[in-house]
Amino acid sequence: MAKFRRTLLVATAVAAVASAQQQQQPPEDTTQQPEGLHALMLSAGKLYFGTATDVGNHNDEKYQAILAHQGEFGIITPENSQKWEVTEPRRNQFVYTTADTVAEKAQDNGHLLRCHTLTWHSQLPPFVSSGSWNASDLTDILTTHITNVMTHFKGRCYAWDVVNEALEEDGTYRESVFYEVLGDKYIPLSFKIAAQADPEAKLYYNDFNLETSPKKADGAERIVKLVRDAGERIDGVGFQGHLIVGQTPSRRALAALLSRFARLGVEVAWTELDIAHDFSSAASNGSSAANATQLEQQAADYVSVVGACLDEPRCVGVTVWQFTDKYSWVPLAFPGRGEPCLWTATYTKKPAYDAVSKLLREAAANKTGVSTSSAPTLPTPSSISGAAAALSRGGSGGALLSPLLGVVGGLMAMFVL
Ligand SMILES: *[C@@H]1O[C@H](CO)[C@@H](O)[C@H](O)[C@H]1NC(C)=O
């Protein structure tokens, strides 16, 4: 964990140093306001703003310039390279080349890792999905996989998505190889193995459409209780947030959803946020590029989602599933949908980026009591301190966050020096 703490320290310090430098600039210079969603997220009292990324993006210089930009992102999720088909393609053969490359890039950039994912029905190697296992065999396979992968990345993951997408839309369990052989017991079993493999990583259940399907949200609540009732540790629920422009629930509804889970005693986060235009709708009239109206609606929807995280003290942060349309999975997975990210395919910031940025500046100003009516405030060491204090007031979740708060405290000490 020491390594992980150092990484956070670097990431936080980079953002704070950047803002401290900006503070020394003449007040009339408004072009050098605090840059970056992560820096703003910290000053708004949250732990991070992050993005999914992977080795396929490593040779794109424009992309890398934004990814490495000071304060834009504080944490990354490997989009594919930690999935089972990549890390254990054949039984007991573990391959970490790609995931290690992503982890090293993250370290170079001062980014933490949000690690993804362990027990999931999809992107499974054939040896798992097409085997005819008995319970004892599949338990061995799960134990070996989770233990090996988590041990390899131990100390580098802020959190792991331990079980991913175990639910159908109606809230019943998905018919995966895991469910067929082990029943719902595979869920607490996965958390049990994970807790033993890395006692310090936050252990998450992660799923999509919890935002729009009440029965699926009921199912996720059932999973939290199932794991707890089995005596195992679950620290968080990840809301993927793969949403559609104009069909995104309101900030109030989303905040209520997050709060419902926070009341169960887990932390929550947006883990895979993207908000796609539905170009197949009749209204789009055959166009496959968003017009100004659609871009404004997308901005409003992003504000609802990020705002809901601001509204729930136990929401720790937001991760977008790629930051540029150039590399979004959406048009490939859902033909007719597209342009879901904060940056265009040619790396222009969209209205959604500006709206999220403005929201976070306002939230930061509210925390520090400084008006933003004229110039936005900068994330300063004192606002980071305020954020830490606010987080530690966020109920018993403060206990979960205490290692991180210790680091923020350490950062304060650095600034005093
Ligand atoms: C499970 O299957 C394996 C062969 O794959 C066998 O050796 C083992 O005895 C079986 N265990 C049980 C409990 O049936």
Ligand SMILES: *[C@@H]1O[C@H](CO)[C@@H](O)[C@H](O)[C@H]1NC(C)=O
């Ligand atoms: C943008 O597209 C939407 C949906 O296709 C349409 O309803 C709207 O009139 C368009 N607005 C502008 C300003 O072109």
Ligand SMILES: *[C@@H]1O[C@H](CO)[C@@H](O)[C@H](O)[C@H]1NC(C)=O
């Ligand atoms: C839809 O597209 C067609 C062909 O581009 C155009 O002639 C028509 O005016 C469009 N309709 C609307 C409602 O924008």
Ligand SMILES: *[C@@H]1O[C@H](CO)[C@@H](O)[C@H](O)[C@H]1NC(C)=O
């Ligand atoms: C800031 O505080 C004002 C007044 O309480 C409130 O209306 C506004 O929604 C807050 N903004 C954010 C981003 O939290």
